[in-house]
Amino acid sequence: MNDRPANPRRAGLPLRRLSFVLCTSLGLTAQAQQPAPPVDPYAAVRAEFVQQLSALEAMPAPQLAGSTGEASDALRGYMLYPYLEAQRLRMPMRYGLAPDDTAIAALLGRDGDAPWTRDLRRDWLLDLARRQRWPDFIKHYANNRADARLKCERLRALTATPPAEPAALAQLQDTLLGVWMTGSQLPDACVAPFEWARGQGWLTPERNERRARLALEAGNADLALFLLKSLPPEAAPPLRGWARLLGNPDREIDALIAGGPALINQQEPAAIAAAVIKISRRDPLAAAPRVNALIAACGSPCPLASPATPGELRREVALGHAWSRLPGSVTAFQQVDLAALDERAHEWRVRAALWIxxxxxxxxxxxxxxxxxxxxxxxxxxxxxxxxxxxxxxxxxxxxxxxxxxxxxxxxxxxxxxxxxxxxxTPTQISAPQDPALQRQLVQQPGVQRARELWLAGRSEWSSLEWGETLASLTPAQAMQAARLPGTWNAWVQTVTAASKAQVFDDFELLYPRPFESEVQAAAKLSGVPSQWIFAVMRQESLYDPRARSRADALGLLQMLVSTARETARRQGQPAPDASALLDPAVNTRLGALHLKELLDRYEQEFMLVLGAYNAGPRPVQRWRPPTESLDADVWIENVPYNETRSYIQRVTWHSAVFGWRATGQPQSADKLLKPITPGG
Structure with a gap:
């Protein structure tokens, strides 16, 4: 974590004032009489920070640093001011203009690897590379934060003026080969330094063959073929065969069957296994006779080694059958030797038996x-x-x-x-021990204070970055006490993160709050969906973060896509939302609950199908429904082939029970949720 102190000049008020605010909100003060709710000492300066940062990000064109408003002395002393400084320095690069190199270098020199420097450093390094300012690039490069693009740019910098000393040149060779020797495709920035290395004789045929093998093991046949082009045509025939097997597994497996033991035994076992896996996932019915023919053509006993022994190949065919819930799944597993079963196969053969x-x-x-x-x-x-x-x-x-x-x-x-x-x-509440003295110490950590302020400023991503930096420096016992803090600023995702590090999962009073209660109750009344179901989906989808945004651009508490929310609103006579509206808890819970209602109506109140569709979409759920007769819900859930969706359904079911118990204090039943799953149409 970054231990740069939030000193009084950068806080606007002494740190003890913020510590007092947090401690009183946690009930950690030693006063016998309950104090009045503390006044937020940062409300005004935080508002100024938000205003200037928002104005900066909304600018249609780059302007001077002061264009978003002159910073007050309080803002300049505010603990989050470095974030504003860093964003101002990033702004010209956003428009492809020359940045203030001197100011950026000064900020990085002052603040090192602090969280607010990360994006600035990356943007600046890429800009320095574009301008080929290699000395500055090398000086400010940080390998522990570098992605593949930056590592390639560093190689460009190092090979632009390569060292003459043998020891330094050998070190450069090690560095370059460390980046080059991977089975993954690398960014275009690596092309020039790799061509230079080829001219130095570093990318030898033996190394090209080794990297081609890594590429094939990663399933990257195109990269492997590119690397193999540099070898003589007669070199590495097993690797060339491997690439052909990945490119057209059906044709190449048939060729092996026709060629018999001599041709089969020339192939890498991993190549044959990879081809069989591809066929089994795409068309398990076609895979079974092909694999049986391959094993028969291999000879008796078949000498193929792991991972392509007959048992292992039949295991992959059986898994493909089970994931597609084919009638022959149990029979396929019965053909697999016990020694060839891994944990996946042990589990899925039981699931296949349950299904029928x-x-x-x-x-x-x-x-x-x-x-x-x-x-x-x-x-x-x-x-x-x-x-x-x-x-x-x-x-x-x-x-x-x-x-x-x-x-x-x-x-x-x-x-x-x-x-x-x-x-x-009745869930068993296991309350984690509290240590008020340790909590008071943690409250005073600069990273905790910045995490709080960033969350309240609407910067969830930066807040969670600061929180993660803090947690990384804590023991599990300290993390458990830290988990008590974010609830005071409604950052429940950070509470759960800290509790998970401490291996605390059963303190339901801590981990199952009911924020946005009025919004959820209003949504439940409007939609008819029980509030505990809405809370359960909310906890799983966003961990109560109203600003949550997924990689697929699902937004808010119930992770609604704008397109889904607008269609739901149209059908339900609600105002059509835009993306910003879905960050409003009232709008998001209302439309999310109405979407759940529509799914319940579509699936005839079978909530397990609703959860499957909410997570994976309606098309997979339609494929997964039993073909002819209703199926017990627990059996159906166990056979959902997507691990993420199966886990999602199970967790939301459990969350619903916990929320129901917390609301009523009564033992909970899942019977209403676990209605038999009816066949698909």
């Missing part, structure tokens, strides 16, 4: 799992379900004991276990 109601087989396969895997709540629950399905007294007793054991834990599977016993589930 083969309960005895599912129980047998759970018993064959590695002990650590079988001990997970997931598989203890399914073992109980499978034993109960036998319908005998012994199976019922084993199932009851397993269900009872799960009730001592928290989570999705214990919630389901309670339902199987005909009971409601």
């Amino acid at each position: 109601g083969q309960w005895s087989l599912a129980a047998s396969w759970i018993d064959q799992m590695p002990a650590t895997l079988a001990a997970q709540p997931r598989w203890r629950y399914w073992k109980a379900r499978a034993r109960a399905a036998k319908g005998d007294a012994e199976g019922a007793k084993v199932a009851k004991d397993l269900y009872e054991g799960l009730l001592a834990e928290n989570g999705y599977y214990p919630l389901l276990a309670a339902g199987r016993l005909g009971r409601g589930f």
